[in-house]
Amino acid sequence: MTLRMARKWPINSCSLRVTWEFKRLASTKADVKYPGLKCGLEIHLQLKTSKKLFSASQTSFQDTPNSNVSLYDVALPGTQPQLNHHAVLLALKAAIAMNCKIQNRSSFDRKHYFYADQPAGYQITQFYNPIAKDGYLRLLPRDRRIGDKPLDVGLVQIQLEQDTGKSTYAVDSDAAYIDFNRTNHPLIEIVTAPDLYYPEDAGAFVHKLQLLVKQIGVSSAQFQAGEMRVDVNVSVNGGQRCEIKNLASVHDVVHAIKSEYKRQLAEEKKGTPVTSHTLGWDGKQILIQRPKEQTSEYRYIPDPELPPLLLSPDAVEKVKQSMPKLPDVLLDELSSSPHSLRMVDAQTLLKWGLVEYYFEVVEKLQDSGLAPKLAANWIVHHILGLLGPNEEEILSVAVTPQRLADMIKYERDARLSKMNAMNIVQYLLHTPDDSRTVDELMEAFDLKNSTDQSELVGICENVLKEHEDAAEKYAAGKKGFFNFLVGMVMKQAAGKCSVKEVRKVLDELLEQRYDVK
Amino acid sequence: MSLLSSARLLRYGSSVCRECRLTLLRSSSTSSRYTPPVKITTDEELDKIFSEPTWTVQSLLSQSNPEELHSDINPSSLRQLLRRSGLQFPKDEQEERKLLFDLQRQLVFVDHVQDIDTSGIEPLNRIGEDGEKLQWEDLQTEDNESEILSVKHFSEKLDRGYYVVRDNSGIRE
Numbered sequence: 001m002t003l004r005m006a007r008k009w010p011i012n013s014c015s016l017r018v019t020w021e022f023k024r025l026a027s028t029k030a031d032v033k034y035p036g037l038k039c040g041l042e043i044h045l046q047l048k049t050s051k052k053l054f055s056a057s058q059t060s061f062q063d064t065p066n067s068n069v070s071l072y073d074v075a076l077p078g079t080q081p082q083l084n085h086h087a088v089l090l091a092l093k094a095a096i097a098m099n100c101k102i103q104n105r106s107s108f109d110r111k112h113y114f115y116a117d118q119p120a121g122y123q124i125t126q127f128y129n130p131i132a133k134d135g136y137l138r139l140l141p142r143d144r145r146i147g148d149k150p151l152d153v154g155l156v157q158i159q160l161e162q163d164t165g166k167s168t169y170a171v172d173s174d175a176a177y178i179d180f181n182r183t184n185h186p187l188i189e190i191v192t193a194p195d196l197y198y199p200e201d202a203g204a205f206v207h208k209l210q211l212l213v214k215q216i217g218v219s220s221a222q223f224q225a226g227e228m229r230v231d232v233n234v235s236v237n238g239g240q241r242c243e244i245k246n247l248a249s250v251h252d253v254v255h256a257i258k259s260e261y262k263r264q265l266a267e268e269k270k271g272t273p274v275t276s277h278t279l280g281w282d283g284k285q286i287l288i289q290r291p292k293e294q295t296s297e298y299r300y301i302p303d304p305e306l307p308p309l310l311l312s313p314d315a316v317e318k319v320k321q322s323m324p325k326l327p328d329v330l331l332d333e334l335s336s337s338p339h340s341l342r343m344v345d346a347q348t349l350l351k352w353g354l355v356e357y358y359f360e361v362v363e364k365l366q367d368s369g370l371a372p373k374l375a376a377n378w379i380v381h382h383i384l385g386l387l388g389p390n391e392e393e394i395l396s397v398a399v400t401p402q403r404l405a406d407m408i409k410y411e412r413d414a415r416l417s418k419m420n421a422m423n424i425v426q427y428l429l430h431t432p433d434d435s436r437t438v439d440e441l442m443e444a445f446d447l448k449n450s451t452d453q454s455e456l457v458g459i460c461e462n463v464l465k466e467h468e469d470a471a472e473k474y475a476a477g478k479k480g481f482f483n484f485l486v487g488m489v490m491k492q493a494a495g496k497c498s499v500k501e502v503r504k505v506l507d508e509l510l511e512q513r514y515d516v517k
Numbered sequence: 518m519s520l521l522s523s524a525r526l527l528r529y530g531s532s533v534c535r536e537c538r539l540t541l542l543r544s545s546s547t548s549s550r551y552t553p554p555v556k557i558t559t560d561e562e563l564d565k566i567f568s569e570p571t572w573t574v575q576s577l578l579s580q581s582n583p584e585e586l587h588s589d590i591n592p593s594s595l596r597q598l599l600r601r602s603g604l605q606f607p608k609d610e611q612e613e614r615k616l617l618f619d620l621q622r623q624l625v626f627v628d629h630v631q632d633i634d635t636s637g638i639e640p641l642n643r644i645g646e647d648g649e650k651l652q653w654e655d656l657q658t659e660d661n662e663s664e665i666l667s668v669k670h671f672s673e674k675l676d677r678g679y680y681v682v683r684d685n686s687g688i689r690e
Contacts, residue, residue, distance in 0.1 A: 049659060056661035065678035082661050089656035104650075107642065114603050116682040121603065128642075168679070177679035297601055302642040312650040319656070 036237035037261050039202050040194035043209065044187050045219045046163065046227040047090045053162050053186035054081030054124065061225050065179040073183045075120035080305050087160060087186035088309065090218045091131050092319045094188055095158045097216050097326055100135030102316050108160075108306040112299045117165030117178050125189070127300045130159035131309065137192075139201060140328070142343055143208050146198040153205055154193030160309075163187050166226075182226070188218075194233065194241075199257035203250045206230055211327050211350055223248045232257055236264040240276040243292055247281055256281040330355055339372045345380045354379055357396045364405035374408055382418070386426055398432035399425050406438040419495035420447040450496045456489075459497075460505045463488045464513070475514035482506070577629050586628070587621040595620065 052059055057070040072079035095102055107129045110122040135155035139145040163185035168177045190209070196202045210221040210228065221228045230253055235241035242264070244256045263286055264274050280287040325333075327350055333339065334346035334355070339362070341349075349355045361375040383404075387395065407424065410416035416438075424441055428434065434441075442448050450456065463485060464471050474481040482503075489502045557563055595617055599606055607613040674680065 051659045051661060066675065066680065067678075084659055084661060085651060085655050086657070086659040088651065092656070113601075116680075167682075174683050176682045177676065178682055179679055299601070304643065307645065307648045308643070310647060310650040312652050315651055315653040315656060318653040 034198060034261055036265075037197055037199075037257075038194045038235050038238075038241075039196040039199070039257055040233045040241075041190075041192045041196070041202060041205065042231040042233070042243075043190045043192075043206070044163075044229045044231075045094070045190065045209075045213060045221060047087050047186040047188060048217065048219050049084060049087050049090065049186050051084050051086075052184040053084050053087050053160070054184055055079075056082075057184075059185050060181050061227075063181055065177075066181060069180045069183065073119075073180055081124065081303075083306065083309070084186060088131070088311075089319065090186075091158065091160050091188050092311075092316065093216050093323060094190075094213060094218045095132030095135065096320055096323060097212055097218075098132075098135040098137050098155055098158070098190075100132035100155060100158055102132050102311065103129060104311045104313060104316065105129065105308055106131040106160075107308040108303040109300050110303050112301075115164070115167075116176055117167045117180070117183070119165070119180070119183070123162050123164065124303055124306070125161035126159035128302070129308075130157040132158040137205065137208065137212070138328070139204050139208060142331070142347075143204045145201045145204045151195070151201060153195045153201075156191045156193055158191075159189050161187050161189055194235070199254045199261070202232065202257055203254040206253050207250050208327070211347075214353060215327050215330070215350065216324055232260075234260045234264070236261060236274070237268065239264065239268070239274045242274065242277045242279050244279045244281055244286065245289075252281055252283070256286065259286050334358075334376075339376070341373055341376045345376050348380045348384070349376065352384060352392045354384075354392060354395070357401065360396070360401035361404050361408075364401050365408060368405075368409050368412075370408065370412060374412075375404070378404065378408055382422060383425055386422065386429065388429075391429060394429070394432055398428045403428070403438050410438065410442075414498035414501065415449055416442060416447060417449060417490065417495045417498060419490055423447070423495065447496065449498055450493070456493070456497055456501060456505055457509075459492050460489055460502070460509055463492060464506075464509060471510065471514070474510065482510075574626055577626060584618075584621055587624045590617060590621050590624065592617070 046059075049059055051057065052070075052073065055070045055072040057073060058068045060068045070079075072081065092102065106126055108124050109127040111125050111127065112122040114121055133156065135158070136152040137155065139151045139153060141148050141150070145151055163182050165178055165180040165183040168179070169175070170177070192205070196205065206228075213219040213221050219227055223229075230247040232244045232247060232253060233241045234244065234257055242260060244260060247253050247256055259281070260279065267274050276292040278289045278292050280289050330350060331343065331346050334341045334349065335343050339346075349358050358375055358379055361379070362372040365372070365375060383395070383399065384392075403424075407416060407421040411418050411421055420442075423445075424438065424447070427441070427445075436444070467485060467488060470481045470484055474485070485506055486499065486502050489506065490497065490499070493502075557566070592613060595613065596606060598620075607616055
């Protein structure tokens with residue numbers, strides 16, 4: 001078996017995607033202000049449990065419709081809720097990470113409204129006595145907030161609650177198709193204070209929250225999987241607030257707020273008072289849906305079937321002690337000595353959940369004298385671009401820290417080219433069961449760099465002959481064609497040579513032929 | 518005797534312990550006439566007091582004009598309430614007038630309940646004892662004693678795996 005030649009590196013590597021996303025968030029200059037704007041967020045986050053909040057059926061995403069549903073989930077009479085304690089643990093971790101005061105006694109309430117995907121006619125939530133209150137999440141300038149000072153965004157409360165089922169609507173009839181798989185999935189609702197005065201800061205908050213809950217293992221917080229949904233409350237110049245519901249990306253949050261700000265300002269200029277409404281966002285414009293419900297319309301009552309949630313102080317203390325390092329601590333560590341990573345690379349590692357993997361590779365490189373930064377460069381700028389959806393989860397199994405460390409060392413020693421190292425990575429991602437070492441794979445697939453200098457010179461001369469026009473353009477001053485020639489040599493050599501050596505030989509040959517340096 | 522206390526006693530009667538009965542009796546309230554405190558020492562004396570009603574709902578309602586006190590209860594708000602409660606709208610004007618009248622009178626009763634000074638009293642939001650506090654070990658598990666019962670036997674009602682609802686005019690959160 002032979003390895004295929006490595007494909008071209010994807011243009012949209014993961015690090016570029018992250019950089020682009022940050023640039024979109026900060027696309028408005030800091031001196032563009034939104035006078036009178038005030039925003040608060042209500043974020044619904046699915047917890048990473050295997051069972052539902054009040055029943056033993058499995059949580060799932062995109063499973064066969066109505067395949068993970070118990071009789072409690074469809075509210076058949078006689079069924080009763082039983083609390084999933086692991087959901088409580090995850091809620092506590094989120095609350096502690098956001099500096100909240102834990103309420104050792106909290107309770108559950110019913111929020112009544114009728115909808116087909118809410119079979120009980122009410123949602124169980126924690127309206128009166130939530131599990132946590134009075135916290136904050138700090139936005140730093142590196143989180144791409146507007147301005148150069150930190151901003152503490154207050155958190156009013158964090159509450160445990162049930163998710164609803166999913167409704168899909170027919171285009172050509174009045175039918176709604178209901179899937180109860182999502183019913184009763186554990187959620188936490190995070191309610192912020194109206195401490196946000198720029199749309200970009202709201203976007204930065206959502207982005208930071210995603211990183212945080214992913215890092216501490218509370219939620220995957222993926223918008224596209226419906227694991228995170230954001231509602232934004234917007235008011236201008238102290239007027240009535242309107243709520244934009246179910247925003248499904250950071251981009252939507254920022255642009256919806258901007259649109260709503262303009263709409264409310266326009267109403268004010270016309271002399272029309274802004275009335276409190278529930279709004280939607282279709283990706284381009286604000287849609288007015290209905291007047292906003294008042295709290296009393298939900299007829300909150302304490303749930304009579306659930307006892308209060310009582311936590312022992314010892315349990316809360318142990319949860320605090322078991323917390324992993326938070327993202328800000330990790331970013332500080334990664335950007336200072338001995339790692340000294342660029343902040344954008346550190347943030348990429350964090351975003352993809354690869355910080356622990358990076359640390360393990362660095363540990364394997366310890367005796368080699370190579371800078372830890374090299375491991376980050378390989379992971380962020382070369383390997384991430386090769387990963388398919390969710391493959392970052394198998395990376396540490398397929399491309400073990402030892403294997404990656406070996407490839408980095410061999411590339412530095414000019415024994416293995418980076419091109420063939422990436423071929424090995426791709427092979428391992430597709431055959432994670434192959435337990436051979438890098439040495440054995442290099443031997444099996446004949447990937448070692450050739451040490452025959454004359455062979456390399458011959459290949460370079462061949463390439464210059466075949467691509468004479470490119471060589472002439474380089475000689476005429478178009479320096480970009482040099483890399484093209486290097487690429488052609490690597491291709492002809494099947495990657496079995498060091499890029500450094502290729503550049504050296506090509507330099508010499510071009511100087512001889514065209515008198516260029 | 519306070520209205521709220523009376524309401525509670527009427528509901529729970531002899532199942533309430535003596536201590537709680539005395540506490541309820543001592544709580545102050547708005548009352549239609551002043552009764553000097555009576556020293557009660559036996560269960561028989563308590564039972565005698567409970568056996569003789571000292572007020573009626575009708576006596577409260579006859580003192581007020583419900584329509585004027587609750588003019589916010591009108592056909593529009595009535596429909597809003599009925600919609601939120603999942604109840605049917607009245608068939609005709611006569612039924613609507615009756616519903617409005619009954620609702621206004623009930624709210625007068627609620628006004629009297631809300632007259633009671635409950636400052637410093639912890640609301641009773643659940644009858645029953647508190648359970649055990651959760652310990653660290655309890656938080657590690659997703660054990661659930663409830664039986665997982667499949668709804669597969671409803672499958673003949675599904676359309677491509679989905680339950681189908683027509684004319685879904687419910688109120689979305």
